[in-house]
Amino acid sequence: MKFAFFTLGCKVNLFETQALEQLAQARGHEIVDKDADAVIINTCTVTSVSDHKNIRALHRLRKDNPRAVIAACGCFAQTDPERVRATGEVDLICGTGNRAEVIALCEAAVQGETASCCASEEERYEVLPAGVPRGRTRALLKIEDGCNNFCTYCIIPYARGRVRSLPPVLAEQETARLEEQGVHEVVLTGIEIASYGRDLQPVVSLTDLLCDLLPAHPEMRFRLGSLDPRVVDADFCSRLSGLPNLARHFHLSLQSGCDSVLQRMGRKYTAEEYYQAVERIRAVIPDASITTDLIVGFPGETEEEFAETLAFLERCAFAAVHVFPFSVREGTRAAKLPGQLAQQEKAARAERAKAVALRLSEAYRHGFVGRELTVLPEHRTDGFWAAHGTYGFPIYIEEEERVKKNEPVEVRLEELHRDGLRGKIL
Template identity: 50%
Template sequence: MKVAIYTLGCKVNQYETQAMEQELRRRGHQVVAFEEAADVYVVNSCSVTAVSDRKSRQMLYRVRREHPQAVLALCGCYSQTHPEDVEKLDVDLIAGTGDRSGFLDLLEQAAAERRHIVALDRSFDHRTFEVLPAGGLESRTRCLLKVEDGCVNFCSYCIIPYARGPVRSLPLDKAAEQAAGLKAAGYREIVLTGIEISSWGQDLKDGKSLIDLLETVAAAAPGVRLRLGSLEPRTVTEDFCRRAAALPDLCPQFHLSLQSGCDETLRRMNRKYDTARYLQSVELLNRFFDRPAVTTDLITGFPEETEAEFEQTLAFIRACGFARMHIFPYSIRPGTPAAKMRQVPKSVKEERAHRAAAVAAELRKNYLEGCVGATYPVLFEQPKEDWFFGHAPNYAEVLVKGTDLHNEIRPVTITSTDGEFLYGTIKE
């Protein structure tokens, strides 16, 4: 049968979609683009915000309208967190966030028998890590390696722990095996991803932590660039930095989730660090790495945030000197403690997001200007108009004049920047 999958949300969802596509092909099915005619359409949903829920529903409505005879299936976080809402939709198969192989068994069953199947599970019963095939499309230069699932931080604005359940970790031997396979398949960069990768190893109870995983993957795939997904700031200790800096293929780009630069706001968010501890992490990274790119996320207009608290945040992000920031006005996530707090008006949330974005653009420009004159090994990915596009180890986007550079790593001397891209010439 022909199967098309539409993916919303995070890199974990992207990874799980790629794994399902591989397994479908192994079973003899044909995977087609979502815009094409198919026998089965799957929506791998997200529920991080109410907007994400709406996007999932809109896609389901669209498929049912455009392909009324096709089998329609839903999996992912939205179905896990809102089962009552989902069961009201005209969907043939409803499943949650666990057991992707079992989901495909049910998908085949739904297609063969043309009957309605509901197979939701209890996310808090998830206790083992489901090992899925890594990789994806062989033409890609960079691949994802899912090493962790679940989260127990319970930030006051986030529903994901309820969708994904407790922490489960990919064992070291399986991580090494998959990393070696990705190297053999020709990938030049592996991105370690998960719901909360800083929690890797908590469930294994053998004293190992994320840095042990990183060293294991590096040893299994020498010469392949390694990049870390989002980190909890407390992961960054002196021991972590010393050992990480000794890995020659680790990309010096670290995404430290911030959310707010005000201690009172962080407390309401139920974050597990304060600004002093966060700044310590930034300073450690700058001490052990040469101009690392420290990137982050920021929520503006969190419930009860005052103008004075927001001003503290602006001052703090300037002190950190981020290379790049993702900025979001707070979005109410029903079912979370923050949804019951006193809300900031929408206009204020958006105005603060614009002000924070202006500071972020200034910081990014400063960081990129500091790259001019340096030479970086750039992993090239695809042509972009009259240029060829790639990423430096610090994840800066680099453009050079050239052709046929796909999946090559070449030294590039940076000659200029426009505040968004770096421009350079290949060093012969």
């Protein structure tokens, strides 16, 4: 059989899609981009915009694959299976649990057998194989699923369930397998990896996992996914500063730099507590790339509160900020909060925040001009190879024969280029 896959959303979805591709190949199937017998779409539901993208994608996939079995899994399929079914384009709906079963269900459906599945309540950690998504060089290893935070704007805890963790022994086994395959860098991802291990017996912290895993694979580089700043305590920083193969890039989720807005969001830290996490990292890794996410135009956000957030961005001197205007997500508490801002105002504030973010990013990257780094080329783009180093920005290398995908190379950083720096091979 021929399987095609389509992914919307975050790195966790990307991990799960590549895992399903591996499972399909292990059963003797071919992965294709068109003319598939079965199509599996991994859906996202983080915002209402995401839901509309899912629906458009389903219509497009059916148009491009009129005779294929189409299966929808992921967060949108979990939270709103009836809306997925109402499109009339989907044969199977599988949600966020029991992902591995979807391959067999597609096989049965293609053979004309009755196959059914639906959104499920997942109470265990479903172990899926780690690997490198197609077109990438960095492997993804999901170490955690679910979230217990229930922020007022977020639907994901309802889509993913409570925190569940990959046992350390299995994390080690997956990492060893990736190293045998020649992987040079692994991104440890999850829905809320700061909560890793709280459900395990005995309890294991994220710091514990890293301090066991990274020294066992000194030739591999490890990068952390998004972190709740509360995990960045003195123990976290002191222990991780001694791990040379940990990428010097920390993405700390912020959302707002104003305490009153953070409180309405249901975030469980203050701006000052967040800033202390930033300072702890810089005390042990002064040049670390500290990046973040920001939601602007949250219900009730005043001009004064927004100005407070802009000033906080300056104070933290972020290496990069991903800015999002608030999007109403039905089913969340934030959708019913008073003081909903006009779309025009949210868009204007997003542009102002992006301007500050760009200036901060350029100032941070200027500090790397003249430095030398080992980078990992990933893909070609407009006459350059885009590569990754230990920090949080891309490096662009002019195309030449000695540059090979997934083969580390030494470069000198010469000038700012796009969202990163241009590097010259030494």
